[in-house]
Amino acid sequence: MSTSLKKIAIVGSGNWGSAIAAHIGDKVLQLDTEYDPQILMWCKEEILDDGSKLTEVINTKHENVKYLPNKNIPKNVIATSDLSESVKDADILIFVIPHQFVKTTCEELKNQIKSSAFALTLIKGFYVDEKTNELLLVSEVIKNTLNIPCLSMMGANIAKEVADKVFCEATIGSRDEEHNDTVRQLIDRPYFRVRFYPDIEIIEILGALKNVIAMCAGFVDGLKAGFNTRAAVLRLGFREMINFCRLYKKESTTDIYLESCGIADLIASALGGRNYNGAKKMAETNRSLEDIEKKDLNGQSLQGPGTAKEAYRFLEGKNLLDQFPLFRDAYLICEKKIEPKKLLDNLSNHPEYSQKQQ
Ligand SMILES: NC(=O)C1=CN([C@@H]2O[C@H](COP(=O)(O)OP(=O)(O)OC[C@H]3O[C@@H](n4cnc5c(N)ncnc54)[C@H](O)[C@@H]3O)[C@@H](O)[C@H]2O)C=CC1
Numbered sequence: 087m088s089t090s091l092k093k094i095a096i097v098g099s100g101n102w103g104s105a106i107a108a109h110i111g112d113k114v115l116q117l118d119t120e121y122d123p124q125i126l127m128w129c130k131e132e133i134l135d136d137g138s139k140l141t142e143v144i145n146t147k148h149e150n151v152k153y154l155p156n157k158n159i160p161k162n163v164i165a166t167s168d169l170s171e172s173v174k175d176a177d178i179l180i181f182v183i184p185h186q187f188v189k190t191t192c193e194e195l196k197n198q199i200k201s202s203a204f205a206l207t208l209i210k211g212f213y214v215d216e217k218t219n220e221l222l223l224v225s226e227v228i229k230n231t232l233n234i235p236c237l238s239m240m241g242a243n244i245a246k247e248v249a250d251k252v253f254c255e256a257t258i259g260s261r262d263e264e265h266n267d268t269v270r271q272l273i274d275r276p277y278f279r280v281r282f283y284p285d286i287e288i289i290e291i292l293g294a295l296k297n298v299i300a301m302c303a304g305f306v307d308g309l310k311a312g313f314n315t316r317a318a319v320l321r322l323g324f325r326e327m328i329n330f331c332r333l334y335k336k337e338s339t340t341d342i343y344l345e346s347c348g349i350a351d352l353i354a355s356a357l358g359g360r361n362y363n364g365a366k367k368m369a370e371t372n373r374s375l376e377d378i379e380k381k382d383l384n385g386q387s388l389q390g391p392g393t394a395k396e397a398y399r400f401l402e403g404k405n406l407l408d409q410f411p412l413f414r415d416a417y418l419i420c421e422k423k424i425e426p427k428k429l430l431d432n433l434s435n436h437p438e439y440s441q442k443q444q
């Protein structure tokens with residue numbers, strides 16, 4: 087095979103990782119000769135209950151039986167437990183692991199990446215720098231550690247539905263036309279439409295924040311508060327998300343909030359996401375989110391609690407917690423410092439109602 091074919095690597099193989107690997111693996115087979123049809127997918131090795139290795143099962147059954155069961159992964163997607171091998175000579179690296187593992191994974195990959203490569207992050211979450219108390223985005227960690235550009239893709243993309251080829255859309259943050267063309271070729275399909283904006287960072291922050299507001303919707307739903315209240319939580323939460331983004335970048339375009347990465351992802355997640363369902367269960371049963379994640383999610387990761395913690399720290403450092411009561415209360419509930427009922431009680435005094443209207 088010619089070495090000039092562009093190589094694609096998928097770093098991650100969880101619920102979304104497996105679905106997007108299948109999506110791109112399928113698409114690449116339909117393209118011309120520009121791309122190497124063989125896609126390596128990094129899979130953190132696991133021994134399954136029957137003693138078999140997850141990578142071997144993926145490569146023989148062509149299905150991720152643990153993280154995306156009953157969905158086919160095309161044969162040209164090969165799982166490997168060797169992280170370095172998965173990215174060797176890759177031109178396009180797609181990062182799709184839970185956000186808490188990004189720093190360590192990137193550190194392992196340091197100095198191993200082609201200088202002409204670029205990355206695309208599908209990861210929803212961020213860090214707050216302990217020294218500066220500023221946001222540290224996943225795309226920045228990837229870019230700064232691996233020394234390559236990093237785009238972001240966020241949107242209402244519940245993995246199982248994407249695997250079922252049910253219509254959805256996504257927003258891609260990119261400031262390079264050539265990268266846009268590549269990403270469009272690899273991802274855009276009649277049932278998966280993509281739109282591009284240069285706001286890599288805002289797109290990413292929205293993707294992270296919506297998990298926390300989806301949890302808030304889960305808390306009030308678990309308390310049987312009703313549709314009106316759930317809608318109010320989503321509206322107020324969406325307002326807090328926008329205000330949060332404006333702390334990062336004051337002049338971000340309003341259009342971005344109306345894209346799939348904004349309002350649509352919040353709606354999808356608050357209807358059927360894991361963070362919403364986990365939070366609902368917590369309010370119903372008083373179990374901790376940690377316990378729910380451990381016992382009910384079979385290794386999948388809730389990204390909302392970690393993001394709520396980082397967001398709380400960021401806002402606390404800026405003395406702004408009172409302006410963001412949903413983010414504040416979401417964290418305090420996750421930590422079991424307040425009951426979900428408190429979030430409900432606090433709605434009536436949300437700062438939205440004391441702000442002057444035009
Ligand atoms: N599942 C979904 O519907 C969607 C998920 N996302 C985002 O994509 C990212 C990845 O999510 P999923 O693929 O759903 O993962 P997941 O929630 O299924 O998590 C399981 C994955 O984490 C991996 N993992 C466990 N320990 C690890 C470690 N120490 N280092 C690296 N990886 C480790 C496991 O091997 C497994 O592949 C998250 O940020 C999530 O918010 C975004 C859109 C949709």
Ligand SMILES: O=C(CO)COP(=O)(O)O
Nearest residue numbers: 241242243244359360361
């Ligand atoms: O991000 C998602 C859909 O776009 C999935 O959200 P959950 O991780 O809450 O399932």
